[in-house]
Amino acid sequence: MPTITYEGPDQLARDGATYLAERISAAPGPRVSVGLAGGSTPAAVYRQLRQHDLNWERVDFWLSDERWVPWNHSESNGNMAYANLIAAVSARFLRPRWAPWLEPDESAAHYDAELRSLHPRDHAPDLVLLGMGDDGHTASLFPDTKALQVQGRWFVGNEVRSLKTWRLTATIPFLHRANQLVFLISGASKAEMVARVANGDDLPTTRVANGPAPTTFLIDRAAAAKL
Ligand code: 6PG
Secondary structure: OOEEEEOOHHHHHHHHHHHHHHHHHHOOOOOEEEEEOOOOHHHHHHHHHOOOOOOHHHEEEEEOEEEOOOOOOOOOHHHHHHHHOHHHOOOEEOOOOOOOOOOHHHHHHHHHHHHHHHOHHHOOOOEEEEOOOOOOOEOOEOOOOHHHHOOOOOEEEEEEHHHOEEEEEEOHHHHOOOOOEEEEEOOHHHHHHHHHHHOOOOOHHHHHHOOOOOEEEEEEOOOOOOO
16 A cells, blocks of 8 residues: 655645645646545645646646535535635636536536546546545445446446435546546544555455555555554
């Protein structure tokens, strides 16, 4: 499990952002496709990343997952990414649609088509950022949910009964197409799951990390405590 361990969340944010900035800059080709993680951990990383002087005009940001809420909702991953990164840089940002008359998988199917247009001629995502929940989920691929089994789609609606909600998520086959996957994981609450992923336990994070996409875990010492 390729891992870089930082002293704490502040160093993870600062030095992790530098790690990401270097990979965005080094990406070949005229445009760079970057999938953004949701949740709370990435916010501090994004605030550091936006300070880097990159050629942002060539970057296409999109979301590795989204909650089924309006764009301006406090729980929206897109809203978090916009507030902490996108609003400060001149990159493009592709977000899944939300409307009260839309079903989650209708929106996911439309986003799937948009992502395929963004990655023509089998162009792979250059970099996809992910987090990990206390239950070992990543993106919105939660344990025992249907999205874990989906083939043939890049993005799907996923009913998460444990949260009594719907999510939109990248699928495992799509994440496995990436040129690089980077997990951002912080805090003692993740230590047990980090150790289980390192042990190869069958968790959504393990299934994503152990595929063909080169994967690196950027974690802090608290999350690494049981390695
Ligand atoms: C989401 C995420 C999810 C997140 C993990 C970790 O929509 O919540 O994309 O996969 O990355 O739950 O979240 P924290 O960083 O808040 O611990």
